Amino acid sequence: MALYRTYRPLAFADVVGQDPVVTTLEQAVEQQKLSHAYLFAGSRGTGKTSVARILAKHIMTRGIADDTLKRQIIKGIEDGSIVDLLEIDAASNRGIDDVRDLIEKIQFSPVVAAAKVYIIDEAHMITKDAFNALLKTLEEPPEYAHFILATTELNKIPATIQSRCQCFPFRPIEEEDIVRRLQYIADQEHIIVDREALRLIARHVEGGLRDAISLLDQMRSLAKIAVKDVEQRIGATGQQYIAAVADAIGRNDPPALLKAVRELEEAGTPLDLFLRELLALVRIELHRAIEQKKPIDVHLQALDILLEAIRNLRLSPVPGLVVESALLTLCNPKSKGRGEVLPTKTEEKPERKKTKEEPAAPTPPSNDSTKDDTTASAAEIEAPDVTLENISVAWGQILEETTPASVRISLKNGILQGLSGTKVTVGFTSAFHRDKVAATEASRAVEQVMQKIFRRSLKLECVLEKDGAKPDTKENIVNLADAAAEVF
DSSP states (O other): OOHHHHTOOOSGGGOOSOHHHHHHHHHHHHTTOOOSEEEEEESTTSSHHHHHHHHHHHHHHTTOOOHHHHHHHHHHHHHTOOTTEEEEETTTSOSHHHHHHHHHHTTSOOSSSSSEEEEEETGGGSOHHHHHHHHHHHHSOOTTEEEEEEESOGGGSOHHHHTTSEEEEEOOOOHHHHHHHHHHHHHHTTOOBOHHHHHHHHHHHTTOHHHHHHHHHHTTTSSSBOHHHHHHHHOOOSHHHHHHHHHHHHHTOHHHHHHHHHHHHHTTOOHHHHHHHHHHHHHHHHHHHHHTTOOOHHHHHHHHHHHHHHHHHTTOSSHHHHHHHHHHHHHOGGGGTSOOSSOOOOOOOSSOOOOTTSOOOOOOOOOSTTHHHHHHHHHHHSOOOOOHHHHHHHHHHHHHHOOSHHHHHHHTTEEEEEEETTEEEEEESOHHHHHHHHSHHHHHHHHHHHHHHHSSOOEEEEEETTTSOOOSSGGGOEEHHHHTTOOO
16 A cells, blocks of 8 residues: 555544644534534645545544444545545536535435535536535535535635635645654654655655655665655755855856856756755845845845746746856846845955954054064964854854855854853754754864864754744844855
């Protein structure tokens, strides 16, 4: 049996990622306040049909005292053999004649269960005339009849139908919830799989748990599922090129950009997926700038350039040229007369000077004629104090010296949350970036850079923002990407 059927939730407690919906329905069941019509709306694979069947169990066993009969009804619902539960696919039963036939049959009382339940999947496929025929029955059904409509396109459901149903939005399931569920299934089925492979699956399905389980099912025969195995089946998204492209844009390096596009094409990576990854990164930086009340003109221009490229990609006879043009425009935005897309970096002067961005160490006074040289030498040798302020202003240098680029780009998505002794805590809104930096080699690389600057062994702690302590003041919130003066 397919994994998504084996691990389909059979009770409210098993449903993943839909807590608001589940909580409301559980309370309705406990308080005996069940409606005659429900409308579940959300993207595919988010649990609409599964929750509908679970709700049907409660409706159809309500008031039945015989435990044996209850078990029989529940078993009949789970295997689809009970006549009082009718699951209708509106994609193939969408006409007015089909609805009239349903209305005629609804007049007959339930055979075994306490109620009859009609689950209508893909309800948006029903024709306008058929909806009109169903309207009166939805409004005043027999006491024993209940309807549960499920749809992926709520906007196609007439307002008259929506007004007669209790509507529940099913949100895309969060990446972390999908990863946890996939790991549970892998453990139960003795499937060996890398955690990063599970994250790649979770990102690919865009909130659809069923699709994620199906993808895991496709690869379960492999001895071990690695990231490359997932990429071979879903196609690479170009995520591995994002860091190189971001660095090239920050350095204003057109040849490096052209090389990246050429590698994308040679690898067979869909260019639209790559642009969407880049677009998502700019969006994160836009939101961050807004939260910190920073100028956003540069981010808006970058969004315009990338959105235009995505629109033009489908129509272009040479798609790679569209991507090259967009990336080169990000490097040289003045061609559109709208200012720079990325802040330019000033070249360092040969003589080292302390700036606002560098933690300055105190130097003893001197009357010697070589005072300037002594001061510069002291600044080079004496380590600055390890304080939250000094660490925050040193992040630009830390980011610049952190390697490889993939670790640097993930670190830029972090927020400095605090300093406790020698432990530096950085919070991330994305578990992907958190895990990337928290990996042993990556965290060691960052710690080595901090040790070079502060001449002390510091420990890097990476947490999700919702798990970490929130800073009490704005001064304690440091945007690492802004400290590096880069958009990406």
